[in-house]
Amino acid sequence: MYIVSMIVWNEFLNDARVTKEAEILQEQGHQVIVHALHTPGRTQETEALESGVKVVRVARSPFWRLRKGKAQQATSKTASKAQPKGPLPSMRPHRQLLRLMARLWTHAQLVYQLVKSRPDVVHAHDVNVLPTAWLAATLTRAPLVYDAHEISTDREGYAAFKGLVAWFERRIMPRAAGTITTTDARAKFFARAYGVERPVVLQNRPRLTVVARNDRIREELGLTQPWPIVLYQGGIQQGRGLPRLVEAAASVPDAYFVFIGGGRQERELYELREKLGLEDRVHFIPTVALSELPHYTASADIGVQPIENTCLNHFTTDSNKLFEYVIAGLPVVASDMPEIRKVVRQHELGLLIEPGNTKALAEAIQALVNDPAKRATYAGNAREAAQTLNWEDQEHLLVSLYRKIFDQQRNRSAKKDTA
Numbered sequence: 001m002y003i004v005s006m007i008v009w010n011e012f013l014n015d016a017r018v019t020k021e022a023e024i025l026q027e028q029g030h031q032v033i034v035h036a037l038h039t040p041g042r043t044q045e046t047e048a049l050e051s052g053v054k055v056v057r058v059a060r061s062p063f064w065r066l067r068k069g070k071a072q073q074a075t076s077k078t079a080s081k082a083q084p085k086g087p088l089p090s091m092r093p094h095r096q097l098l099r100l101m102a103r104l105w106t107h108a109q110l111v112y113q114l115v116k117s118r119p120d121v122v123h124a125h126d127v128n129v130l131p132t133a134w135l136a137a138t139l140t141r142a143p144l145v146y147d148a149h150e151i152s153t154d155r156e157g158y159a160a161f162k163g164l165v166a167w168f169e170r171r172i173m174p175r176a177a178g179t180i181t182t183t184d185a186r187a188k189f190f191a192r193a194y195g196v197e198r199p200v201v202l203q204n205r206p207r208l209t210v211v212a213r214n215d216r217i218r219e220e221l222g223l224t225q226p227w228p229i230v231l232y233q234g235g236i237q238q239g240r241g242l243p244r245l246v247e248a249a250a251s252v253p254d255a256y257f258v259f260i261g262g263g264r265q266e267r268e269l270y271e272l273r274e275k276l277g278l279e280d281r282v283h284f285i286p287t288v289a290l291s292e293l294p295h296y297t298a299s300a301d302i303g304v305q306p307i308e309n310t311c312l313n314h315f316t317t318d319s320n321k322l323f324e325y326v327i328a329g330l331p332v333v334a335s336d337m338p339e340i341r342k343v344v345r346q347h348e349l350g351l352l353i354e355p356g357n358t359k360a361l362a363e364a365i366q367a368l369v370n371d372p373a374k375r376a377t378y379a380g381n382a383r384e385a386a387q388t389l390n391w392e393d394q395e396h397l398l399v400s401l402y403r404k405i406f407d408q409q410r411n412r413s414a415k416k417d418t419a
Contacts, residue, residue, distance in 0.1 A: 001029055001030055001031055002030045002031070002120040002121065002406060003030070003031050003033065003117060003118060003119050003120050003121075004022075004025050004030050004031070004032045004033070004119065004120065004121045004123055004402075005032075005033045005035060005114050005117045005119035005121070005122050005123065005136070005142075006018060006021070006022060006032060006033070006034045006035065006123040006124075006125060007034075007035045007036075007110060007114060007122070007123070007124055007125065007129045007132060007133050007136075008034065008035070008036050008037075008125045008126075008129065009037065009125075009126065009128045009129050010036060010037060011036055011037050011038070011039055011042065011043050011057070012034050012036035012037075012043075012055055012057070013042075013043065014287065014289070014290050015125075016204075016206065016290055016320065017125075017149065017202075017204055017320075018034065018125050019053075019290070020207065020391050020395070021123075021147070021202075021398060022034055022051070022053045023051045023053060024395045024398060024399065025398070025399075025402060026051050026052045026053050027051075028399060028402070030402075031052075031054070032052075032053045032054070033053075033054045033055075033056060033117050033119075034053060034054070034055045034056070035056050035057075035058065035110055035113050035114055035117075036055060036056070036057045036058075037057060037058060037059075037060050037106070038057035038058055038059045038060070039059075039060065040059070043057055044057070045057050056113050056117070058106055058109040058110050058113060059106070059109070060102065060106055061102040061105070061106070062102065062105050063102070107129075107131075107132045110129070110132050110136075111132055111135055111136050111139070114132075114133070114136035114140075115136055115139050115140055118140065119136070119137075119140055119142045120142055120143075120406075120409070121142055121143050121144075121145060121177075121402070121405060122134075122136050122137040122140070122142050122143075122144050122145070123144075123145040123147060124144065124145065124146050124147060125147045125149065126147065126148065126149045126150060126152070127148065127150075127152045127165050127168065127169060128152075130146060130168055130169070130172055131168055131172070133146075134172045134175070143176075143177030143178070143405050143408075143409065144172070144175065144176045144177055145176060145177060145178045145179070145180065145401075145402075145405070146172065146173060146176045146178075146179045146180070147179075147180040147181075148169075148179065148180065148181045148182075148186070148190060148199065149181075149182060150182075150313050151186055151189055151190075151311075151312050151313040151316060152165045152169075152313070153165050153166045153169070153193075153312075154311045154312035154313055155311055155312075155313040156237065156238055156239040156310060156311055156313070156314070157238070166193075169190075169193075169194060170193075170194050173190065173194045173196050174194060174195065174196050176196075177405045177408070178200070178401045178402075178404070178405055179196060179197070179199035179200070180199050180200045180201075180202055180398070180401070181199040181200075181201060181202075182201065182202065182203055182204055182317075182318070183201060183203065183316055183317065183318050183339045184201055184339070185315075185316035185338055185339055186199075186201075186316045187199045187200075187201050189312070189316065200397050200398070200401050201397070202394055202395075202397060202398060203318060203323065203389075203394065204318070204319065204320040204323060205323040205327075205389055205390050205391045205393075205394065206294070206320075206323055206324050206327050206390065206391060207390060207391045207392060208327065208386060208387070208390035208391070208392055208393075209294050209327060211294045211295055211297075211298040211328065212298065213298055213299070214295060214298055214299045215299055216295050216296050216298075216299040217229055217231075217258055217285070217296055217299040217300060218299065220285065221256075221258070221283050221285070223256055223283075225254075225256070227254050227255050227256055227369075228254075228255050228256070228301035228302060228368075228369050228375070229255070229256045229258055229299070229300040229301050229302070230249075230252070230255050230256065230257045230258070230300070230301070230302045230304060230365055230369075231258050231260065231296075231297065231300035231301075231302065231303050231304065231325075231330070232245060232257075232258070232259050232260070232261075232303075232304050232305075232306075232321075233259075233260040233261055233293065233296070233297065233303075233321050233324065234260075234261050234319070234320065234321045235261055235262070235263045236259065236261050236262055236263035236264070236265045236266050236269065237263045237264060237265055238264070238265055238310075239307070239308050239310040239311065239314060240265075240306065240307050240308065241306030241307055241308045241335065241355070241356065241361070242259070242265060242269055242306070243265075243268065243269065243272055244306060244308075244356070244357075244358040244361055245257065245304060245306050245361065246269055246272045246273055246276065246278065246282055247272070247276070247358050247362075248358055248361045248362035248365060249276075249278055249281060249282050250276050250278060251359075251362040251366070252362055252365050252366045252369060253281075254369060255281070255302075255365065255369045256281055256282075256283065257278075257281060257282045257283070258282075258283050258284075258285065258300065259282075259283070259284045259285070260284075260285045260286075260287070260288060260293070260296055261286075261287050262286055262287045266284070269284070270284070293324070294324070294327070294328060297324055297325065297327075297328035297330065298328045298329070300328075300330060301330070301331075301375065302330060302331055302332070302333060302350075302365065302368050302369070302375065303321065303322075303324075303325030303328070303330040303331070303332045303333075303350075304332070304333045304334070304361075304365065305319055305321055305322050305325075305332065305333075305334040305335060305340065306333070306334070306335055306353070306355075306361055307319065307335050307337070307340075307355065308335070308355050308356045309335070309337060309355040309356065314337070315337055315338070316337075316338070316339060317337070317339060317340070318339040318340055318342075318343055319340070322334060322340060322343060322344075323343075323389055323390075325349075325382065326343075326347075326349065326382045326385050326386050326389050327386045327389075327390065328382075329379045329380075329382045329383040329386065330379060330382060331349065331350040331368055331374075331375045331377075331378030331379050331382065332344060332349050332350035332351075332378070332382075333350055333351050333353060333361065333364045333365050333368065334350065334351075334352060334353070335352070335353060335354075335355040336352035336353060336354060336355065337355060340352070343389070347381055347382070347384070347385035347389070348377075348378065348381045349378055349381055349382050349385065350368070350378045351364040351367065351368065
């Protein structure tokens with residue numbers, strides 16, 4: 001049995017990709033430990049999942065105990081009571097310094113926990129933990145696996161850090177024993193940018209689950225009209241075409257528009273809904289548990305992915321939600337970008353629209369709202385495509401990568417023994 005120590009820069013509560021990777025390696029007979037962030041009152045510092053995967057969390061700040069009481073008093077909010085988040089206020093220099101010091105402390109604690117786990121492999125999930133994982137791998141002489149979920153040198157919100165990101169990736173990626181990314185286009189980018197072997201591609205596909213059509217969204221929101229439900233699920237963030245989706249709703253009168261998720265753009269969307277007088281047809285549901293999300297998805301009629309071509313990271317994405325719509329059997333309206341186009345056209349899943357074009361978005365949605373037969377055809381195609389566009393159909397690629405790494409370790413050990 002080998003010990004695989006994974007590291008993420010989140011609480012590891014709703015990270016579907018990391019969960020699936022950890023579970024399949026655990027099923028292969030390895031002990032997987034996920035090192036994540038701890039928020040008092042919200043997460044446990046250590047826990048063991050049903051799959052056998054262990055989770056070790058590190059506090060975000062050395063001052064977390066001072067905030068513990070306040071955090072435990074926080075209560076979850078329902079959709080009707082949720083307060084949308086606005087842009088983050090700018091911070092004063094001394095607060096920025098304290099935040100930097102707290103973050104460095106957290107990374108140091110993560111290194112300590114990684115080394116303490118005595119890993120046979122250190123697996124970094126995304127660039128914000130890559131230097132930390134590399135240091136731990138160096139200290140323990142364990143091979144490093146880098147799982148690049150995004151192209152962070154050209155990504156929304158990362159402009160100030162792209163030079164630093166490129167510096168780390170250029171120096172560490174060639175030293176990794178294995179690299180992974182999410183689309184063919186991103187694999188080509190990393191291979192060309194850093195002169196590495198093309199990474200293994202593991203798309204952000206869900207597990208193949210069969211969830212019956214239901215009325216979860218209608219019942220939760222009290223929707224009374226028999227109109228189709230147009231669904232967007234995922235992060236409420238800039239660059240994803242969400243204000244355009246709200247604006248498109250004004251031009252599609254006989255449909256409900258539902259957003260499931262959270263993020264920094266929530267307040268903007270709430271205010272835009274009010275400005276356009278769409279409170280009765282545009283609705284918001286806060287982030288739901290991964291185990292519950294398929295039931296919400298299966299209660300919609302059309303899935304939308306209106307992401308905009310604002311950066312290379314967006315241009316090369318195919319996105320979790322596209323595959324989640326497929327698994328749920330939804331027809332889709334999606335932005336016409338290479339990786340998305342490849343999936344939608346190959347399986348005839350729905351309509352493609354020019355990214356950033358509100359009129360085209362509204363017209364495509366209206367076309368599906370007006371044509372139940374066309375929706376049914378695309379839905380049938382989606383259910384058929386789900387038989388291959390699922391996590392189980394690709395997980396062997398991760399198993400093969402790890403088998404190769406472990407074989408190399410055994411060969412090196414054998415050579416040392418015979419030397």
